[in-house]
Amino acid sequence: MMRLDVVTIFPEYLEPLNVSLVGKARARGQLDVRIHDLREWTHDRHNTVDDTPYGGGPGMVMKPDPWGEALDSIIESGDGSEDASGDGGARPVLVVPTPSGKPFTQQLAVELSEKPWLVFTPARYEGIDRRVIEEYGDRLDVREVSIGDYVLAGGEAPVLVMVEAIARLLPGVLGNAESHRDDSFAPGAMADLLEGPVYTKPPQWRGRGIPDVLLSGHHGKIARWRRDEAFRRTVLNRPDLIRRADPAAFDKKDRET
Ligand code: ADE
Numbered sequence: 001m002m003r004l005d006v007v008t009i010f011p012e013y014l015e016p017l018n019v020s021l022v023g024k025a026r027a028r029g030q031l032d033v034r035i036h037d038l039r040e041w042t043h044d045r046h047n048t049v050d051d052t053p054y055g056g057g058p059g060m061v062m063k064p065d066p067w068g069e070a071l072d073s074i075i076e077s078g079d080g081s082e083d084a085s086g087d088g089g090a091r092p093v094l095v096v097p098t099p100s101g102k103p104f105t106q107q108l109a110v111e112l113s114e115k116p117w118l119v120f121t122p123a124r125y126e127g128i129d130r131r132v133i134e135e136y137g138d139r140l141d142v143r144e145v146s147i148g149d150y151v152l153a154g155g156e157a158p159v160l161v162m163v164e165a166i167a168r169l170l171p172g173v174l175g176n177a178e179s180h181r182d183d184s185f186a187p188g189a190m191a192d193l194l195e196g197p198v199y200t201k202p203p204q205w206r207g208r209g210i211p212d213v214l215l216s217g218h219h220g221k222i223a224r225w226r227r228d229e230a231f232r233r234t235v236l237n238r239p240d241l242i243r244r245a246d247p248a249a250f251d252k253k254d255r256e257t
Helices: 011-018 020-027 064-076 106-113 130-137 156-167 219-237 239-244 252-256
Strands: 002-008 031-037 093-103 117-120 141-146
Touching: 002 011, 002 064, 002 156, 011 020, 011 031, 011 156, 020 031, 020 156, 031 064, 064 117, 064 130, 093 106, 093 156, 106 141, 106 156, 117 156, 130 141, 141 156, 219 239, 219 252
Parallel strands: 002 031, 002 117, 093 117, 093 141
Antiparallel strands: none
């Protein structure tokens, strides 16, 4: 079973992890999620977790001491069951959400979904004292990760995003293993195109029908139509993906789009 630890000053922000896909995976014993309050590792009357930045400037920086104590205690709590190698050397991958990190991609979600143990450290304020990242970087696989080119008030929402992307890839979590085979961004998905439009009953809704080809029963034509729609949507919404793709993946009809 995969183990996930999250250290935060807002444990209630992670409550959505009790709901839906991730909540069900936990209830089924496919995922062991442990949420920790960083303030438990403070020792002053005000449970202080931040202080002013060296060198001046706006905002506050998270102090290294509570993070160090929290992470040491969590790492030491590993009982070896998180270690796929079985040598008792259980070590988590440390995932640090930050807008300054490397992009979180489907590829990284797949890679992290294969690890036995992840520890997330969502920060508030201007981030965590750099020495914490350096200290654990010497001992653990540390990944500083950004979920996109925008700045949020803290790393908790990015943790929700990443955990959902990772959890749905775990064996047995999605009912139908094929349902992520064609995901937009899945490795080898329709030549890296976005997914096209989908339809269900009723056949007429507010005067709008569905494309005839989907009723034709012709699997070859349906597959080609889906691929063409995926291509069209990718050209419109993500031309950068088309430029990055292998030209051999496209044919004459695509060039007319
Ligand atoms: N914290 C604040 N903004 C973030 C982002 N875009 N990605 C990850 N962590 C963040």
